[in-house]
Amino acid sequence: MATIDRIFIATNVELEKTDDNPPTALQRYEFMECIARIAQGKFKDSGIVKTFPQAIEKLLYEHILKMGDKDHWQEFRDRQLWTVETNDVLEANLELLKKIYNKYLKPMQKFMSKENAMDFMMHDTNLQMNEKDSIYCFGMCKMIVVKENENSKQYLALQFVEFLEMIGRIADLKFKSTETNDELLAKRIEFVLDDIIPPILEVPRKETNIITVEESESDDDY
16 A cells, blocks of 8 residues: 555646646546556566566556456447437437437536436436446546646536437447347437437437448448
């Protein structure tokens, strides 16, 4: 614990103090630095390996990555979310989804908050998701904040485009280990919309004629 405390303190040394980066918390780049420092202390300084890359690789593959299943972040977007079929379903219901999104906004609040998103998934709809799955879907739909040292609060604000992705993440997670998991994401999103739109707006979702678009060999060129 003493070694970990020293690593945490060393990583959090800042030349300029900001409210977005408190000394008791880690930002993304600081978390990456922690991994490098732990690898150094555990494997390089002890002489088990000779280089930093070897130490980091050993730490990742022997102690970190095996702690859980690997989930796809960008790959999910490329292969399932950003497709013609998914777009057709979301486009058909876009105005209804905007109405739902806007219900969570206030005069001084331009975006849904993390708390709003949690209420949406756990209480306000028929999704009936637990807290763990809700946090997962919220986190996976978020885009990287480039200047997080200045705009870290953006991580707690859900933009409308992220709200749409969150619905896709819900559809992907909710039906895992079920027969419905073999359906197109677009079809699973329709099932999710049935749990979202009627409870909040008291109207049914818009029907969509999902037409599967076959991917050609040249699609990757565009």
